[in-house]
Amino acid sequence: MFNQLMGILNGIGADSLVSLLLLGLICSIFLNLYAFHSLRSHESLLPGGKRFAAVVKKFLINQQTKTSLQTKAKRLSPQARSAMKLREAYLAIEIKCIERGLDTDEYWNLLHSRLIKLMNIFSPKEVLSPLRFIEEKVALIHRELELAPDTVRKKDVKASLDKLYLACVENEFNPDKIEKINDKLSALFFNLRSANYRQAAGRVELTANHAKQGKSLTQQLDSTANAVMAHTKDMQDAGGEHESLAKIHDYSSQIASSAGNLGENYDDLHSRVEGMGERLAASTNESEVHGVDRDLIDLSDEMVEASEREIERLKALVAEKRTIIRELEEQLASGAGLSGDDDLDPDGTSGGPAGVSEEDMNLLRKNLRESEQCIEMLEYELDLLKQKSDHLDAEDPGVSEETLAMLQQSLDKAHEEIANYQNVLNRKEMIFSFCASLSIPVHWRTRVFFSISV
DSSP states (O other): OHHHHHHHHHHHOTTSHHHHHHHHHHHHHHHHHHHHHHHHHTGGGSSSHHHHHHHHHHHHHHHHHHHHHHHHHSOOOHHHHHHHHHHHHHHHHHHHHHTTOTTSHHHHHHHHHHHHHHHHHTSHHHHHHHHHHHHHHHHHHHHHHTTSOOOHHHHHHHHHHHHHHHHHHHTTTOHHHHHHHHHHHHHHHHHHHOHHHHHHHHHHHHHHHHHHHHHHHHHHHHHHHHHHHHHHHHHHHTTOOHHHHHHHHHHHHHHHHHHHHHHHHHHHHHHHHHHHHHHHHTOOSHHHHHHHHHHHHHHHHHHHHHHHHHHHHHHHHHHHHHHHHHHHHHHHHHTOOSSGGGGBOTTSOBOSSTTOOHHHHHHHHHHHHHHHHHHHHHHHHHHHHHHHHHHHHHSOOOSOHHHHHHHHHHHHHHHHHHHHHHHHHHHHHHHHHHHHHTTOOHHHHHHHHHHHHO
16 A cells, blocks of 8 residues: 555655645554544454544644644744644634544545635645735735845845735735735835835835925924014013014014914824825826825825915014014114113113113024024925925836835835734634633634623
8 A cells, every 4th residue: 555655656756745635644644544543443452432533532632732832833844834723723623523423424425525625725726826916916016126226125025025925924824814915015015016016115205204394394493483472581581672662572472373384284284195105105007006096196285285384474473573673773883872861881881772682682582583494494304295295296216215114115015914914823722722722622622712802
């Protein structure tokens, strides 16, 4: 019989991994059948067939647990790990079949159907096909990535892609899960090849960066306005010239309010762009990509109009502050007092605006320059957004940093999904092993597992 078996294996290629796995499976089946017949010949030593089945079942459960633990405890080659997983799967089938009664029609029918399924899983067509598709997609994506400039982000994306492939290899015995990852990789490859997607990805990154930069500038402007408000209040409390300082304080308060409104607009813009980025990353066809890009353009146009209105208001307020500060400078230069004798210096000369020193004027000038610079930067960022948006519409950006950022996001989510699945499997195996050590029946183990999972 062994010579016949080797002849069959030689016919299908004994040096292949699949042949070795099939050899292990067949040998395991024959060894177990031999053990069953040997035990059956001594069945008279046992008080009944049920006890015989219980002994065999307990032995198989013990072997399955040991195999599972050994697979996790050691650093194994892929071939050894595959062989052990095959043995573990066969033992699980045998345990299930024994519940139908040893050497009964139900036992043999179930064993036959389950073994056919198991051998199909380990056949070249079923094992290699899902991984082969994954390998093809990974190779195609790598080829597209070569068109991108060599950057740190490009290296990170390639590393994430390889990491995802290794996770698929570890889950090769779950074709359904691998198929889902394959679908995600297909979508990623489509996105890399789509000029519309690359343009939309560039718009997402461009708009998000604009929102971040705008928010930072409005915070600086708000801080500057609040600083001068605090200083002018101190000057007034110390008896400083009331009317001009009060106007500066009021205009600064309006600038702070306008900067706060503009900052809220930038926060809203960033939040909405993030949502559109997620929609874009999940897109699988040109229609979906175009829809996201159209929404991004509308949102950008809306933000530009609102920002331009707010910036014009800020420029007008700063211009009013500049006029008042110049008036104070002229008064300080001429030495003209604003409150009569109260403005005389100790030497009897006039000292300029009451309670306003040269040091105070320097602070007001500095604050004015900082406010003007922030507003100029806000205008510059707005013009830059419009220019770059026009450039995106006119020219394909290729595999840009923005496209790589979107790709990295999608790869991270795919890897998280398969990692979470692996964690669930590990918990299940740990619970089953624990239940087996306590000799808990199989149906109770399943119930415990699902109750913990929920």
